[in-house]
Amino acid sequence: MAAVAALALLPTPAFAHASDRGHVLLLPTGYYIAGGALAVAISFLVLALLPPAALDRFWRRRLSLLAFGDGMRTIISLTSFAGFALLIAAGLFGSRDPLSNPLPLAIWTLLWAGFTLLQGVLGDLWSLLNPWYGPWRVAVHVFGLRGDGTQPSRLPKWLGVWPAVILFSAFAWFELIDPAPDDPSRLALAAGAYWLASFVAMLFFGYGDWSRRGEFLTVFFSMVARFAPFERREGRLSLCWPGAKLLAAEPLPVSGMAFLLLTLSSVSFDGLSKTFVWLGLFGVNPLEFPGRSALIGIGSFGLVLTFVLLAAVFLLAVLLGQRLAGSECPFRQAAGLLVWSIVPIALAYHVAHYLTVLLVGGQYALVALSDPFGLGWNLFGTADSMVEAGVVAGAESAWWLWNLQAGVIIAGHVLAVLVAHGLAWRLHPRPSRATLSQLPLTLLMIAYTIFGLWLLATPTAG
Amino acid sequence: MADKNGFFDLSKTTLSRRTALKGMAAGAGLALAPGFVRYSQAQSSAPIKIGFQLHRTGIGAAYGRWYDRTSAAAVKAINDAGGINGRKVELVIEDDGTDPARGAEVVNKFATQHKTDIVFGTLFSHVVIGSAPAAGENKIPYFVVSEGHHVASTKLNRYVFQPGITDVKSQIQSMAPWIAANAGKKVTQIFPDFAFGYDHRDYLPPALKAQGADVIAQIAIPPTESSFTKYFPQIPAETEVIYHVMVGPAVLTFVKELGEFYGSQRPQLFGFMDSLEAVDINSPGLEFLDGSHFWEGSPRYAQPDDSAAQKAYRAAVGIDDNGAAAGDPKDVSTASHMFGCWETLYVVKKAMEDAGYKGSEDRAKLVEATEALKEFAEGPEHPQGPKTFNGKIHQCFGIQNISKVEGGKLKVVHKTKIEDGLYEPEGDYTKQAL
Structure with missing residues (x-):
């Protein structure tokens, strides 16, 4: 005991790295924040002046590209499943180093940080690539199980997408709060168990039902794909404006709203949790960051708090807007529709937030995938590639990364204002009312622009 | 020294960390496979497994x-020259997440799951302090490259060693003679207001006093501060030297604002490279550091009088003349600390050879053999310079560098003597039971 007490008094030198955020601190980020807020405000004003019907017509334009069928879906999904199974094996039996083992890099960097971006740009690739569809088809065929849509759903209607909300919360907690989500075997067990549980649920509830309402990745990726400038309808692929597909969306149920807001609040909290301001609130010294284990309680609290705050502020903004416009449209329907305008913001936060992870982790992933079991293989000829960590280091990189991130955040919010405007017009066919109803939500988006840019500009731990 | 030539050949081959790690994953896989029979520890062909506790995230x-990178290079060098006691060395990496609780978990994993011979690695003091009890409980030797004074304080346990890098108390003390003789006698300290800063706050004043100089003011800056101008008026006007050890993302802001406060008329500046490890000294905002001095553990920039051993070490690790990754000039190394990994692995090699180490049953012998070590000569195994080792406090003492920022580089202007950094031992680990 005496030794422990003495240790507590012992000076404990620590070396907080003067990280690349240090270079950002020297940039005139205040001007960017003011400029970003102004850009969002101006886009609202410009939209208010444009005739909504013409805007709507313009936005609904499609350019038909080519026929694009589902023929390869089972094969692609089975291949994807085989790859996933190999990655799980690598997680269990490969290197223990999270930057040499391909599993953590594939899940966190390639899938979560990278694939989300692809999905937002190219549309719903996940419906082809997900590792459940193929195995499910095989199981249905082999065991003569019921296919989709042949019987009434076994999932009660009132359950909405709450299963996906709960599972996404668990995922976000694992990513952001768990002490070691990068640990290869820990992640292999978590991801393997999740695949299996989802597969069983799909066999029981039906593939379509469970992937739309329970499997959180499919729910997340299909929401993100709504933003993409590609649309696949009746076997044809067309080009459309980014975010245009959101205009045709149906109002989300309460659980769907919760899901969408949670995707934004969790990535926001990831940024917030590392700031000096947040850590300072709890008396945590960011220069002597005590590690994730010591912050489980604070982190869990923060994850819930950001969700509750965002949901409250969003609902309040919609409510106020409805009041201002004197709308007779049910509140739940208005909120369920307008929440779609969060998608561009969530995607922008995601891209800005994971940009550096993608640039460096992506390189590590290429190396690790060539030698998944650490046996000296070189499957793709990339096993000996040099990882250039310097790509995100130094003042110059900090400058262009900051500009890119700020640009993405501002563009995301401007698009969100545009989407909200289009959706409001669906709720309030009279333009003046539609504009009035958007005032509080626009203020929220301006505030969130400021918050998003501040997260990228303020001092952070690590 | 028969392997000396072989060692130098290393510099001509490209480093592949995969080579150093090869076989490790297979072992991990086999260990989980049913019916697997482990290598008998007595079997001389089985590799020596070193658990590498790493700040990966x-x-x-x-x-x-x-x-x-440094450890992989050292292991490659050791293996190319025949390994340890004729056996290859294998690094088993586990990420400690720079998290003390996770650090202890990882040490337990090395001892019970991976069954490594020793544990080696980590830097951050809170991780070392958090992990040390696990090493003691598992009776597994734990070689750290932390630079903290915690090992030498003898408040950890008999299984913890720091034989590859001088501790911070010694580093600070050895700066005093040069500062007093060359920079000035009236020193104002600016440091972050937590443990890291307190080492400098507590160890510098008595060391300076002994040299006839004085600390005339100590300014502690709250760790969450990101603007510093309001603290500068506290610097006494008669200050001849500002001794600064700020760390964290706001370091560049600190230097920039200090420059704006003083303009061209400034006192001498003396800092510790800990502030700017892995940061380009030519970054915007750091212009004010031109002409100032820094402590460096091992020089970041290649020096005209570098020894052949130093050159070979730099080539093997893969750093260019500016101390950045060869081929990736923006990836600046942590030169002042990482050499300790290289040297520690060679101390492990020496101690295992002295102990005739065969397997985990010889861990106690390994502890005693390490404690019996007295000095390490400068050379391929100790490219940073010569060192003495105090087996009672498990700490080595080496020379330190004082470098001047000149023309956008750090030029070594003084090397301290080992004696400058020696102090009275505070205890004796060898009296603890094994």
Whole structure:
């Protein structure tokens, strides 16, 4: 005991790295924040002046590209499943180093940080690539199980997408709060168990039902794909404006709203949790960051708090807007529709937030995938590639990364204002009312622009 | 020294960390396979497994990247020259997340799951302090490259060693003679208001006093501060030297604002490279450091009088003349600390050879053999310079560098003597039971 007490008094030198955020601190980020807020405000004003019907017509334009069928879906999904199974094996039996083992890099960097971006740009690739569809088809065929849509759903209607909300919360907690989500075997067990549980649920509830309402990745990726400038309808692929597909969306149920807001609040909290301001609130010294284990309680609290705050502020903004416009449209329907305008913001936060992870982790992933079991293989000829960590280091990189991130955040919010405007017009066919109803939500988006840019500009731990 | 030539040949081959790690994953896989029979420890062909506790993620990740590269290079060098006691060396990496609780978990994993011979690695003091009890409980030797005074304080346990890098108390003390003789006698200290800063706050004043100089003011800056101008008026006008050890993302802001406060008329500046490890000294905002001096553990920039051993070490690790990754000039190394990984692995080699180490049953012998070590000569195994080792406090003492920022580089202007950094031992680990 005496030794422990003495240790507590012992000076404990620590070396907080003067990280690349240090270079950002020297940039005139205040001007960017003011400029970003102004850009969002101006886009609202410009939209208010444009005739909504013409805007709507313009936005609904499609350019038909080519026929694009589902023929390869089972094969692609089975291949994807085989790859996933190999990655799980690598997680269990490969290197223990999270930057040499391909599993953590594939899940966190390639899938979560990278694939989300692809999905937002190219549309719903996940419906082809997900590792459940193929195995499910095989199981249905082999065991003569019921296919989709042949019987009434076994999932009660009132359950909405709450299963996906709960599972996404668990995922976000694992990513952001768990002490070691990068640990290869820990992640292999978590991801393997999740695949299996989802597969069983799909066999029981039906593939379509469970992937739309329970499997959180499919729910997340299909929401993100709504933003993409590609649309696949009746076997044809067309080009459309980014975010245009959101205009045709149906109002989300309460659980769907919760899901969408949670995707934004969790990535926001990831940024917030590392700031000096947040850590300072709890008396945590960011220069002597005590590690994730010591912050489980604070982190869990923060994850819930950001969700509750965002949901409250969003609902309040919609409510106020409805009041201002004197709308007779049910509140739940208005909120369920307008929440779609969060998608561009969530995607922008995601891209800005994971940009550096993608640039460096992506390189590590290429190396690790060539030698998944650490046996000296070189499957793709990339096993000996040099990882250039310097790509995100130094003042110059900090400058262009900051500009890119700020640009993405501002563009995301401007698009969100545009989407909200289009959706409001669906709720309030009279333009003046539609504009009035958007005032509080626009203020929220301006505030969130400021918050998003501040997260990228303020001092952070690590 | 029969392997000396072989060692130098290394510099001509490209480093592949995969080579150093090869076989490790297979072992991990086999260990989980049913019916697997482990290598008998007595079997001489089985590799020596070194559990490498690494800051792969978390706040220490930049250090971790370079600790990894340096250690992989050292293991490659050792293996190319025949390994240890004729056996190959294998690094088994586990990420500690720069997290003390996770650090202890990882040490337990090395001892019970991976069954490594020793544990080696980590830098951050809180991780070392958090992990040390696990090493003691498992009776597994734990060689750290932390630079903290915690090992030498003898408040950890008999299984913890720091034989590859001088501790911070000694580093600070050895700066005093040069500062008093060359920079000035009236010193104002600016440091972050937490443990890291307190080492400098507590160890510098008595050391300076002994040299006839004085600390005339101590300014502690709250760790969450990101603007510093309001603290500068506290610097006494008669200050001849500002001794600064700020760390964290706001360091560049600190230097920039200090420059704006003083303009061209400034006192001498003396800092510790800990502030700017892995940061380009030519970054915008750091212009004010031109002409100032820094402590460096091992020089970041290649020096005209570098020894052949130093050159070979730099080539093997893969750093260019500016101390950045060869081929990736923006990836600046943590030169002042990472050499400790290289040297520690060679101390492990020496101690295992002295102990005739065969397997985990010889861990106690390994502890005693390490404690019996007295000095390490400068050379390929100790490229940073000569060192003495005090087996009672498990700490080595080496020379330190004082470098001047000149023309956008750090030029070594003084090397301290080992004696400058010696102090009275505070205890004796060898009296603890094994």
